[in-house]
Amino acid sequence: MIKVENLSYSFNDFPLLESLNFEVNRSEIIHLKGENGSGKSTLLKILCGILNNFQGKVLSSAKNVFFLGHNLGLKDSLSVRDNVLLDYRFNSEVDSLNEALKLFELNLIKDTKLFNLSQGQRKKVSLLQLFLSKNDFFLLDEPFANLDKKGIELIENTIKSHQKRGASIIFTSHEDHNISSRDLVL
């Protein structure tokens, strides 16, 4: 699905990623590990095409990539529902959204504007996209941050269900999770 050959990236002449080689196959989950500033987020941004000025090769056969970054891409002045429906990554049906809102315990605040929500609730709004997505390749930067235990379990199950339908996932996290994955340490 994706093959990285001799990937190097420097930021302000500081070498952040050096000669990285790895492959991600179909239905594979990769847990990207590393210290703060080791280049985990940068690697995800390179893989999804946000950063282009790298050396080496990134060969991908993924048709549509789902990216979840540190900044969630949500609009404070829009409601929860509008944020989900008008998200560029939303490629599902509206009926499934209503069910997902209940599952994520967001149905009671679906018309609330985002600036009234807590960090955890905002994260859930963003992760709702992950749950509804039908993409075949997922790049998730700290998807478990700011979530309670129940939310973490929900995302673990979501990642597993995407794997079952053949999608590949790379996620970053400082903790270990209840997901059978291959570790990639930077």
Add this chain to the structure above:
Amino acid sequence: MKNFYYKTFQRDSKVYLSRSSSFLGTIVFFLITITLYPLAFGSDEEQLAELASGIIWISILLANLLSHQFIFNEDYKDGSLDLVLASGKSLFLWASIKIFVNWYFSSLPLIFLSLLTSFMLYLPFDAALILALTLFLGTPILSMFGALAGALTLERGNIVGSSIVIPMCLPALILGILAIQSYKNEELFFYIFLLAAFLFFSIPILIASCLGAIRLHFE
């Protein structure tokens, strides 16, 4: 399921409508500025009529400066720009829609208001119609230069952007004012043609420049 570009249009429109300060601010600023000129220059009809085209164009330029920061800056800060870049869709069309929405909510109401305020400044009716035409051709140019300044200064404040926009907008401003002042002469068509040509060539050049400026922040 909605198209990526339709979503961009709808999302930006809803953001403008839900955050009324973003477009009402420009309208209020424009009205206050226009009202100040007769107070400063007195109510001499001839003098105001002579200055009206310049007053309205300058007021629109200044009012527009308030809204330019919303075009790309917010998307950069909240991570929406990351999602757009990751989507692999045409950025040219995406940026065009964003600039259009900004023009629609910030400049279009001002064009209609300028028609009303032109009577307050004793501008003849024929000249007021030419004023509206020049603004239809000129304000998209102001929005595109504003977008370019916004794209160049994503991590900086609005003041830096404004100081870039004003000099770049001067040719459009001068052509617009000259067209209105020559509304009785044949030269009118020459200035209108120049302004239209300016708009026509600005669209691909300035939008491509915006994308180049945005890309600079991701290198």
